[in-house]
Amino acid sequence: MGVKDLHRLGACEAARMIREGAVTSVEVVQACLTRVREVDGQVQAWTFLDPEYALAQARAADEYRMSGQTIGALHGVPVGLKDIIDTADMPTENGSVLHAGRTPSRDASVVSLLRAAGAIIMGKTVTTEFATRTPGKTRNPHNSGHTPGGSSSGSAAAVAAAMVPLALGSQTTGSTIRPASYCGVFGLKPTHGLIPRHGMFQLSRALDHVGLFARSVEDIALLLEELAAYDERDPDSRPRARVPYRAVAAEAPPLTPMFAFVKTSLWERVDADAREAFEELVGHLGDRVEEIELVTPLEEVLEWQRAVGGAEIAINLRREWEKGRDKLSAALRARIEQGREVRALDYLGALGRVPELNASLTELFEQRYDAILTPAAFGTAPKGLESTGDPAFCAVWTLCGMPALNVPLMQGANGLPLGVQLVGARHRDARLLRTARWLVTHLANDASQRGGMAQV
Amino acid sequence: MGVKDLHRLGACEAARMIREGAVTSVEVVQACLTRVREVDGQVQAWTFLDPEYALAQARAADEYRMSGQTIGALHGVPVGLKDIIDTADMPTENGSVLHAGRTPSRDASVVSLLRAAGAIIMGKTVTTEFATRTPGKTRNPHNSGHTPGGSSSGSAAAVAAAMVPLALGSQTTGSTIRPASYCGVFGLKPTHGLIPRHGMFQLSRALDHVGLFARSVEDIALLLEELAAYDERDPDSRPRARVPYRAVAAEAPPLTPMFAFVKTSLWERVDADAREAFEELVGHLGDRVEEIELVTPLEEVLEWQRAVGGAEIAINLRREWEKGRDKLSAALRARIEQGREVRALDYLGALGRVPELNASLTELFEQRYDAILTPAAFGTAPKGLESTGDPAFCAVWTLCGMPALNVPLMQGANGLPLGVQLVGARHRDARLLRTARWLVTHLANDASQRGGMAQV
Numbered sequence: 008m009g010v011k012d013l014h015r016l017g018a019c020e021a022a023r024m025i026r027e028g029a030v031t032s033v034e035v036v037q038a039c040l041t042r043v044r045e046v047d048g049q050v051q052a053w054t055f056l057d058p059e060y061a062l063a064q065a066r067a068a069d070e071y072r073m074s075g076q077t078i079g080a081l082h083g084v085p086v087g088l089k090d091i092i093d094t095a096d097m098p099t100e101n102g103s104v105l106h107a108g109r110t111p112s113r114d115a116s117v118v119s120l121l122r123a124a125g126a127i128i129m130g131k132t133v134t135t136e137f138a139t140r141t142p143g144k145t146r147n148p149h150n151s152g153h154t155p156g157g158s159s160s161g162s163a164a165a166v167a168a169a170m171v172p173l174a175l176g177s178q179t180t181g182s183t184i185r186p187a188s189y190c191g192v193f194g195l196k197p198t199h200g201l202i203p204r205h206g207m208f209q210l211s212r213a214l215d216h217v218g219l220f221a222r223s224v225e226d227i228a229l230l231l232e233e234l235a236a237y238d239e240r241d242p243d244s245r246p247r248a249r250v251p252y253r254a255v256a257a258e259a260p261p262l263t264p265m266f267a268f269v270k271t272s273l274w275e276r277v278d279a280d281a282r283e284a285f286e287e288l289v290g291h292l293g294d295r296v297e298e299i300e301l302v303t304p305l306e307e308v309l310e311w312q313r314a315v316g317g318a319e320i321a322i323n324l325r326r327e328w329e330k331g332r333d334k335l336s337a338a339l340r341a342r343i344e345q346g347r348e349v350r351a352l353d354y355l356g357a358l359g360r361v362p363e364l365n366a367s368l369t370e371l372f373e374q375r376y377d378a379i380l381t382p383a384a385f386g387t388a389p390k391g392l393e394s395t396g397d398p399a400f401c402a403v404w405t406l407c408g409m410p411a412l413n414v415p416l417m418q419g420a421n422g423l424p425l426g427v428q429l430v431g432a433r434h435r436d437a438r439l440l441r442t443a444r445w446l447v448t449h450l451a452n453d454a455s456q457r458g459g460m461a462q463v
Numbered sequence: 464m465g466v467k468d469l470h471r472l473g474a475c476e477a478a479r480m481i482r483e484g485a486v487t488s489v490e491v492v493q494a495c496l497t498r499v500r501e502v503d504g505q506v507q508a509w510t511f512l513d514p515e516y517a518l519a520q521a522r523a524a525d526e527y528r529m530s531g532q533t534i535g536a537l538h539g540v541p542v543g544l545k546d547i548i549d550t551a552d553m554p555t556e557n558g559s560v561l562h563a564g565r566t567p568s569r570d571a572s573v574v575s576l577l578r579a580a581g582a583i584i585m586g587k588t589v590t591t592e593f594a595t596r597t598p599g600k601t602r603n604p605h606n607s608g609h610t611p612g613g614s615s616s617g618s619a620a621a622v623a624a625a626m627v628p629l630a631l632g633s634q635t636t637g638s639t640i641r642p643a644s645y646c647g648v649f650g651l652k653p654t655h656g657l658i659p660r661h662g663m664f665q666l667s668r669a670l671d672h673v674g675l676f677a678r679s680v681e682d683i684a685l686l687l688e689e690l691a692a693y694d695e696r697d698p699d700s701r702p703r704a705r706v707p708y709r710a711v712a713a714e715a716p717p718l719t720p721m722f723a724f725v726k727t728s729l730w731e732r733v734d735a736d737a738r739e740a741f742e743e744l745v746g747h748l749g750d751r752v753e754e755i756e757l758v759t760p761l762e763e764v765l766e767w768q769r770a771v772g773g774a775e776i777a778i779n780l781r782r783e784w785e786k787g788r789d790k791l792s793a794a795l796r797a798r799i800e801q802g803r804e805v806r807a808l809d810y811l812g813a814l815g816r817v818p819e820l821n822a823s824l825t826e827l828f829e830q831r832y833d834a835i836l837t838p839a840a841f842g843t844a845p846k847g848l849e850s851t852g853d854p855a856f857c858a859v860w861t862l863c864g865m866p867a868l869n870v871p872l873m874q875g876a877n878g879l880p881l882g883v884q885l886v887g888a889r890h891r892d893a894r895l896l897r898t899a900r901w902l903v904t905h906l907a908n909d910a911s912q913r914g915g916m917a918q919v
Contacts, residue, residue, distance in 0.1 A: 246702075318807030322815065325808070351774030351810035352781070352803050359778065 013038035018084050018172040018226040019253075025072070025083040032065040032072075032083025036127055039085050043170045049151050051144045052165035054090050055097050056130030061085065064127045071125075080233055082125030087165045087174035089158075089218075090131040091138050091208035094118055101208045102134040102143055102158075105331045115206025116238045117175060117217060124233040129171050132161025135395060137324060138177055138210055141336035142395050147189060149423050153388040156186030157395030159218055163190040166220040173230050176218035179210045179316065180405055181384070181398025183218025184428055187413035188383035189396065191424025193443075195219040195227045196401075197436050199408025200245060202231075203238030211319035212243065213358060214312070214405055224444040227412070228256035231436065247434075256440035264377035264442045266296040266429075271305040271381070273399055278386030280420035285382060288417065288427065291453070296380060302367045303360075305403065311357035312402045318354040321346030365407045365433065372432035377442045379404075383426035387419035400428065410436040414443050416450065469494035474540050474628040474682040475709075481528070481539040488521040488528075488539025492583055495541050499626045505607050507600045508621035510546050511553050512586030517541065520583045527581075536689055538581030543621045543630035545614075545674075546587040547594050547664035550574055557664045558590040558599055558614075561787045571662025572694045573631060573673060580689040585627050588617025591851060593780060594633055594666055597792035598851050603645060605879050609844040612642030613851030615674055619646040622676040629686050632674035635666045635772065636861055637840070637854025639674025640884055643869035644839035645852065647880025649899075651675040651683045652857075653892050655864025656701060658687075659694030667775035668699065669814060670768075670861055680900040683868070684712035687892065703890075712896035720833035720898045722752040722885075727761045727837070729855055734842030736876035741838060744873065744883065747909070752836060758823045759816075761859065767813035768858045774810040777802030821863045821889065828888035833898045835860075839882035843875035856884065866892040868899050872906065 013035050016024070024030045040058045047053060068083040093099045093111035095118075100106045118128065133143035135158040145160040147153040148168035155164040159176025163186035166174050176183050178196040187194025195218065202217040209215060217234065221227045232252040238244045268289055274282070289296050301308070321328070321343050327335060328343050335343070371379070382400050389396050404411040410433070413426040429446070431439030469491050472480070480486045496514045503509060524539040549555045549567035551574075556562045574584065589599035591614040601616040603609040604624035611620040615632025619642030622630050632639050634652040643650025651674065658673040665671060673690065677683045688708040694700045724745050730738070745752050757764070777784070777799050783791060784799050791799070827835070838856050845852050860867040866889070869882040885902070887895030 314807075318811060321808050322811040325812070347806065347808050349807040350803065351770075351805040351807045352777050354807035354810070355774060355778040356781070 014042040014169050016172060017223050018081065018221060019223075019229050021084050021172060022081055022229070026078065032068040032127060033062060035083060036061050036065040036085050036129070039129065039171055042168070046148070046168050047170060050146055050148045050164050050168050052087070052132055052161040052168065052170060054100065054131050054133045054143070054161065060096075061127060061129050068125060068127060079123060079125035080229060081121065083127060084125070084173065085127040085129040085171050086121055087129050087132045087162055087171045088118065089162050089174070089176040090134045091177060092118060092175060093206040094128060094131070097128070097131055099131065102136045102138065103327070103334070105327050105334050111206070113206060116203040116236070116240065117234055118206070120234050120236055132159075132165050132174060134158050135160060136336050136339055137327075138179060138182060138208060139320070139339050139342065140395055141338050142392055146392060147388045147423070149191065150388070153390055153423065154189065154392055154395050156189035156384070156388060158182040159186050159220070160395065162218070162220050163187050163192060163194065166190070166222060167192045172221065173226060174220040176220060177207060178216045178218045178401070178405060179214045180312070181401030183216070183220070184383050184401045184411055184413045184426070185396055185398050187220060187415070188424065188426030188428070189388035191415040191426070192413075193221050193224060193227050193415065194413040195231065196405065196411045197231060197235070198410045198433050200241065200243035201434070201436065202234045203236060203241040203244045205238055205240035209323050211316050211323065213315050213319060216405065216408075224256055224440055224447065225253065228252040228440050231440075250437050252437050252440060255437035256444055258441055260377065260441055260445050263295060264445055265375055266292060266378055266380040267371055267376040268296050268298045269301065269379050269381040270298065271301060273305065273385070276385055277382055278419065281382065281386040281425055284417045284419070284425055291450070299371070301403070303364055308364065308403050308406060309399065311360055312406045314349050314353045314357040315406065317342065317346030318349040319346075321349070361406060368407060368409065369432055372435065378439060379430040381428050381430065383413045383428040387421055387423035387425050404430045407433070409433050410439050412439055412443050414446060416447070470498040470625050472628060473679050474537065474677060475679075475685050477540050477628060478537055478685070482534060488524040488583060489518060491539060492517050492521040492541050492585070495585065495627055498624070502604070502624050503626060506602055506604045506620050506624050508543070508588055508617040508624065508626060510556065510587050510589045510599070510617065513553075516552075517583060517585050524581060524583060535579060535581035536685060537577065539583060540581070540629065541583040541585040541627050542577055543585050543588045543618055543627045544574065545618050545630070545632040546590045547633060548573060548631060549662040550584060550587070553584070553587055555587065558592045558594065559783070559790070561783050561790050567662070569662060572659040572692070572696065573690055574662065576690050576692055588615070588621050588630060590614050591616060592792055592795055594635060594638060594664060595776070595795050595798065596851055597794055598848055602848060603844045603879070605647065606844070609846055609879065610645065610848055610851050612645035612840070612844060614638040615642050615676070616851065618674070618676050619643050619648060619650065622646070622678060623648045628677065629682060630676040632676060633663060634672045634674045634857070634861060635670045636768065637857030639672070639676070640839045640857045640867055640869045640882070641852055641854050643676060643871070644880065644882030644884070645844035647871040647882070648869075649677050649680060649683050649871060650869040651687065652861065652867045653687060653691065654866045654889050656697065656699035657890070657892065658690045659692060659697040659700045661694050661696035665779050667772050667779065669771050669775060672861065680712055680896055680903065681709070684708040684896050706893050708893050708896065711893035712900055714897055716833065716897055716901050719751060720901050721831055722748060722834055722836040723827055723832040724752050724754045725757065725835050725837040726754065727757060729761065729841070732841055733838055734875065737838065737842040737881055740873045740875070740881055747906070755827070757859070759820055764820065764859050764862060765855065767816055768862045770805050770809045770813040771862065773798065773802030774805040777805070817862060824863060824865065825888055828891065834895060835886040837884050837886065839869045839884040843877055843879035843881050860886045863889070865889050866895050868895055870899050870902060872903070
């Protein structure tokens with residue numbers, strides 16, 4: 008790989024080469040900045056990017072390494088941050104004119120963790136309005152007439168377009184899985200509470216998750232390993248034993264994995280080409296996959312998700328609604344107005360159903376399956392930039408706080424990426440990554456043996 | 464003390480004597496049962512009490528001790544349990560005909576902890592309807608024409624009437640502090656989450672606390688030391704380092720304690736004789752006490768408390784309301800109906816204000832004071848059995864999850880007990896007990912030196 012292709016390096020590879028002195032952080036960051044100059048006019052993934060400041064961080068990282076001191080696992084590697092993640096040295100505007108020019112005084116927990124691991128904070132990526140549905144400026148890097156998905160639009164697009172090897176986003180319904188699927192990258196929403204959310208814009212305590220974007224399972228595992236941490240400032244964070252995510256993800260599974268294929272009532276609305284691709288994938292997995300149904304009707308779960316999300320969005324955006332509702336999009340205003348009318352009875356009732364649903368899902372994993380396999384979205388990225396697409400396929404796993412991963416395995420009839428969503432048991436994030444790696448490797452091997460499988 | 468007075472033994476003393484073989488558990492339990500026979504026709508503190516079963520437990524405890532095995536801190540000591548605390552071997556009817564005959568299959572966490580410490584589960588004490596405001600049959604042991612307070616009516620009365628040295632209750636607004644004040648015993652509502660609530664009837668996750676009743680600070684400390692525990696089945700329980708409550712409570716404070724006297728806007732509604740008694744107490748403490756005001760108007764806090772409690776009561780009693788509302792008292796029905804209409808926005812808004820209020824209160828303790836001193840109630844136990852009295856003086860500390868202790872220091876003009884409420888910083892329960900012990904000792908010493916202080 009020549010210096011001009013360094014922007015295509017994965018995070019593990021880049022970190023290794025920087026550690027070994029094969030390349031410098033400045034060279035990697037420089038290559039990424041060049042890539043940004045080349046493609047971001049089209050993609051528009053960034054809302055804040057100061058090339059000089061990124062290079063200054065890279066120079067400092069190189070000097071630090073040269074001094075012989077111990078360096079972190081992400082030393083010198085550039086990372087993009089969704090613009091709802093507070094940074095003390097860059098603006099954080101939450102995708103709304105109401106927060107224009109806002110510069111926080113402190114780093115979010117994840118930013119502190121990234122800096123401690125030696126990462127270069129490349130810049131801030133475009134988010135939809137307050138991480139909800141009203142789109143930002145970003146376009147799909149595979150076809151600029153299509154949405155990149157949302158709400159982590161810029162993070163997914165920046166990683167897909169190789170402007171940066173890693174990026175952070177968030178997910179409150181489907182804001183990581185969906186853009187990862189539309190843009191053709193790996194996107195992980197880890198177990199709820201596993202990565203602390205302190206210092207990120209809060210939309211919903213019950214539903215908000217940090218989201219990770221990368222171009223390989225290994226890179227996702229590396230990033231997760233650096234960010235899974237206890238932070239008492241996140242009320243849902245708990246002290247836990249350290250898990251070696253990278254090592255586990257790299258292992259071969261002790262038994263060939265079993266998948267539970269979950270279609271739900273949404274299946275009929277999935278695009279025909281996507282349905283076909285999934286049937287082919289399932290056929291290909293043979294007796295490694297079984298179709299199952301959720302014990303709770305999906306419509307009911309979606310209703311709980313609406314009650315919880317609606318009420319929490321209304322409370323978390325109450326100041327913006329009270330003082331500046333004319334500067335909110337009509338769609339968000341309507342959503343808040345609806346959320347303001349949710350009864351506590353329905354909100355608490357919905358939250359109260361989650362443990363039971365979770366217990367029934369946990370049982371699936373304990374009894375038989377390594378992962379649930381389900382679409383990430385209704386098809387490839389929809390045409391147009393007015394909508395970021397429908398997150399319904401992500402709602403159950405978000406409400407249940409289960410780890411979910413988009414695996415960019417397929418393509419639609421239009422040539423755009425089409426993701427497979429794998430879902431694991433709560434706090435079995437490492438096993439989910441190991442299973443995903445098996446799936447990717449298995450299909451690649453099969454494809455090469457059989458002379459190529461069109462959609463893999 | 465003769466065998467016939469063994470029911471008057473405190474828990475520490477009884478446990479010590481049993482451990483040393485000076486008395487047997489059978490003798491202590493027998494004495495308590497005799498006391499029940501003598502006074503409970505009048506007081507009616509118990510809703511379930513099987514003398515033979517209590518004695519069988521005591522015999523087993525004595526045999527166990529005789530075998531030479533290590534025994535727990537409460538070995539052989541009888542404890543009464545509010546009838547909202549599940550017991551696998553006795554009915555638990557939650558004070559409602561809707562749950563008549565209900566016998567749980569498992570012990571509540573606190574019952575397991577008590578049994579592990581060697582306690583004898585004496586029986587179940589009367590609660591108001593679902594631990595809310597509609598009275599049970601219990602009367603004030605000092606004057607049966609007066610209420611014992613609620614909702615832990617039977618537990619407070621049973622300890623006050625020396626039918627048992629220890630009892631457990633609960634507090635969601637003022638259900639431990641108020642009956643302890645009316646009945647003239649120590650009543651502790653520890654820090655929220657410190658004692659696990661799994662297996663107790665849930666009225667409100669945010670507000671429910673386990674309550675402890677005893678006749679001395681030492682006995683409260685002993686009971687707290689056995690019950691403070693982590694239990695993952697209580698979502699507000701957290702692992703914590705073990706605190707030696709008994710040892711700390713028994714220490715002399717390193718500095719003479721300072722008290723913050725909090726009157727609030729409720730003060731004007733306090734009975735004249737109680738106001739006078741408090742002014743005298745405060746005068747007596749001299750420069751050890753300063754009057755302070757809460758930063759948040761009390762009316763506002765009471766409104767938050769109503770929103771949180773109302774919404775949570777509505778969700779936790781939804782099945783009873785849906786299926787048997789004609790068997791609920793009119794008062795509870797009205798309260799549920801009100802709670803059902805609380806908006807999630809107001810519920811979450813109220814909950815969201817608590818951390819800030821807590822921070823301002825924590826500051827008081829860090830800067831200057833050892834405890835807040837405030838009335839436990841508006842006066843002595845009101846006449847009549849139709850109402851259990853007004854819990855408003857307890858609402859702030861319950862909402863904030865701060866430890867609160869009723870200290871039975873005074874009497875009203877009618878000769879009935881009048882409690883002083885001491886409130887401590889969250890998780891400073893041990894320091895609160897130490898401060899309370901200082902106050903009790905200090906006033907007793909002064910009284911003996913000055914030839915007696917009428918109300919102490």
